[in-house]
Amino acid sequence: MAKEITARTDDYSQWYIDIVKKANLADNSAVRGCMVIKPYGYAIWENMRDQLDRMFKETGHVNAYFPLFIPKSFLSREAQHVEGFAKECAVVTHHRLMNAPDGSGVVVDPASKLEEELIIRPTSETIIWNTYRDWINSYRDLPLLINQWANVVRWEMRTRLFLRTAEFLWQEGHTAHATREEAIAETRQMLDVYARFAEEYMATPVIKGLKTAHERFAGAEDTYCIEALMQDGKALQAGTSHFLGQNFAKAFDVKFLTEDNQQEYVWATSWGVSTRLIGGLIMTHSDDDGLVLPPRLAPTQVVIVPIPKPAAQINEEAEKIMKALRAQGIRVSYDTDEKNRPGFKFAEHEMRGVPVRLGLGLRDLEAGQVEVARRDTKEKKAVPLAGIAEYVAQLLEDIQQNLFDRAARFRAEKTTRVDTFDDFKAILETDIPGFISAHWDGTTETELKIKELTKATIRCIPLDGEVESGTCILTGKPSAQRVLFAKAY
């Protein structure tokens, strides 16, 4: 069997790239740092997007769209915000091209210089809050609960397909509230939505937590996050939800009249997840044979492979099976390719992470059964054709659950409590370091020092972590709660 995917133990980064390319998820593009999301990869994103969109609507949000371009002056209104993003902005300076005088092609027409440069949004807080100023007058206009699906650009030095690209797709929710408490509740609610999505749909267990001051979003008072653990023992921030306080309201002068006729600044939140989730999905479940997808997000949940190739009798049975599966709401396809042999197709569908494969040949038809192979465990089993739809429907649920359980078990195994800096360093030197739960004195100085010494960062202060006092692993100063460290993407 010709292996086309690098083993994880040989080269984890290469394994990841192989999966992305061989499973047809994405390609590098002609533009530095940007990727082409291919139809199969985009289909996964569509499934994520559709489900998240439902969850946003269920919690009272509506979609809108704000411009790609942001006037440069907007970005600098909020001091922390501009400081955080200034180093990675693409800037539009001109609006016209012209033929080069020497005939060598087109050049920027110097006469078309913009009076004020436009920034391609790295995130939309500024343009949105500049707009909200006009939309919000009274407490009756609140809360304002808006989401947008968009692309953003952050000019990254080093990029990796899905995990960090110069342009990426995401959603950004931006809400305005009358009170601090309500805004915080919104921030927490959306964090819960993300966690539920990650666990129930991506089958990826996540830790909900609060970012430290140093890791906080530029312009936020508090940044909450969900953190997932990848198979190589590194953490991935899978989603963030920010309590913005009144920072943007003040920067953009967004006030409202309260019931007792007082002018007050509104309270804000923003929250987002991106195509990075696809990278997380890959690194949570996939193996050396290729992509492994949780059934709820898989573009194709079941594929039927005719053995040895399509034939009238097999096609007929396949149609019946497909009809029965579709009646159960299952996404199924029939591999009608005549050219490749079954063995090739098996490998191909495994590479693309199709959760369930049904192998159907004349031998099976005679026996009134079908060969059912599940992607997560690679188990194969002959199952009677009668009641196959119900069997597969249940199997898809089992696979979804098994993937979650497996990932949860892995995370539990790779989460270590340590109480000394020596133990801390020892864990980080292992092949798969994982999460380290340890005491920290709460200062940015210590956080940076630990990062400098070990490359590990504080991923979050877990929300449901037990309250336990102790002493900081580095400084020995008092600590009220353990925090979660890890090397991170």
Added chain:
RNA sequence: CGGGAUGUAGCUCAGCCCGGUAGAGUACUCGUCUGGGGGGCGAGUGGUCGCAGGUUCAAAUCCUGUCAUCCCGACCA
């Protein structure tokens, strides 16, 4: 942006040191035998050697620049 490596057929790569007008495997097309885990045989298609300059009678090969990708650092969803 610093350090390292690599760009030759769709893909993986050889050829480069020692300049002489481009090869293999795979993929693709056609035929044929096959067919329950990545098939065999035969015949074909396919490349201005990343790009731009320079040296030379002659450049994939030597020189300069540039772009891209990968790995390692600093930064980040």
